[in-house]
Amino acid sequence: MQRAPSSWVIDPDDPRAPPQELWDHMTPDERQRVLDALPSEFEVSEASPPEGDFHFNPKAAAKETLGGYFQRIGRRVYVACELPVYYPADRMFAPDLIAVLDVEVKERNVWSVSAEGKGVDLALEVLWSGSSKKDLEDNVTRYASLGIPEYFVFDRRRRRLRGFRLAAGNARYQPIVPQEGRLASAVLGLDLGLEGDRLRFFHGLAPLPETHELLARLGAMVGDLETRIDETEQRLDEERRRLDEERRRLDEERRRLDEERRRADEERRRADEAEQRLAEALAELARLKRERG
CATH class of the missing domain: 3.90.1570.20 (tt1808, chain A)
Incomplete structure (x- = not known):
């Protein structure tokens, strides 16, 4: 503890601040020493x-x-x-x-x-x-x-x-x-x-609210928030599973359509080949008829 200014003595058994008139005449440093000395x-x-x-x-x-x-x-x-x-x-x-x-x-x-x-x-x-x-x-x-x-x-x-x-x-x-x-x-x-x-x-x-009540409210709010977060995450997981299932269904549908398209292309190719063979056969038949006539 610092010593108070000599103009004011602090009794450790009965510490008191200076009278206002004395305080008003003290310098800022003296006032600070008084404050530091007050126990x-x-x-x-x-x-x-x-x-x-x-x-x-x-x-x-x-x-x-x-x-x-x-x-x-x-x-x-x-x-x-x-x-x-x-x-x-x-x-x-x-x-x-x-x-x-x-x-x-x-x-x-x-x-x-x-x-x-x-x-x-x-x-x-x-x-x-x-x-x-x-x-x-x-x-x-x-x-x-x-x-x-x-x-x-x-x-x-x-x-x-x-x-x-x-x-x-x-x-x-x-x-x-x-x-x-x-x-x-x-x-x-x-x-x-x-x-x-x-x-x-x-x-x-x-x-x-007292501190323990605020903490209880905060704990309840955190608990509610965690519950809502868990519920939201659960809904998101369910939505992800639904989307994954939908994506798999679409992929299967796409593969089925691709397979049908491939078969259709194959059938079209075969039909074109058959049509070409038929045209060739007809042309050959016409040629033979011309040679006999």
């Missing part, structure tokens, strides 16, 4: 506890689902899991999932609000075990104070989904009221809902 990985601690599948899988599925959806529709939305987020002079935090609209979609080590020029648009936390105070109380206050427009909490164990949104001119979150069991995200332009203990995203009435 993106941490020792296992209360800030980054180990997790099991019940906590990891929902956020990983959400990242893949949203990332794939926005890529397919050509919308630039950056989606990341557990990425360290640095607001100016504020404590680092790393939500289970963040989404930022209209930015370059690329790999990052950290999200620095000063460097990127904008803050997080949506945060999502997955709650599985432990105290819910951090996600349902502390984060509600903190994320609202940072100006994050929307915040969702998926309590997988209790199968509950909560959403919060900043109203215009309000520094406190207002709960998002469910509509037919779903929460609308103005940021994503999608609805969030639950199917059993799974978090799903919906566009209209249709759920966004």
Whole structure:
């Protein structure tokens, strides 16, 4: 890790980005050194506890689902899991999932609000075990104070989904009221809902397909295509056999016609010879009659 500029010291136990006023006065090289010095990985601690599948899988599925959806529709939305987020002079935090609209979609080590020029648009936390105070109380206050427009909490164990949104001119979150069991995200332009203990995203009435569902669909499409290819090849083979049989029949017919033509030619030749012999005989007979007369 590179050292930050002497004008800003990064505490490894509480890493923070510089205040905006200090950032604005830094040179591009100084800013880059700050970004290089901000840690993106941490020792296992209360800030980054180990997790099991019940906590990891929902956020990983959400990242893949949203990332794939926005890529397919050509919308630039950056989606990341557990990425360290640095607001100016504020404590680092790393939500289970963040989404930022209209930015370059690329790999990052950290999200620095000063460097990127904008803050997080949506945060999502997955709650599985432990105290819910951090996600349902502390984060509600903190994320609202940072100006994050929307915040969702998926309590997988209790199968509950909560959403919060900043109203215009309000520094406190207002709960998002469910509509037919779903929460609308103005940021994503999608609805969030639950199917059993799974978090799903919906566009209209249709759920966004998850990766395994897309792979299953692709596998089914490939299977159907292979079946159609096999059926087509079978029809082509049958057509080839039919054409080969037709070709053999035509060849036999051609040989039969050639044989009949040969026999006809032979008969014609014989008839010509017989006619010639008859003409010769008649001529001889006429000659003999002339000699006797």
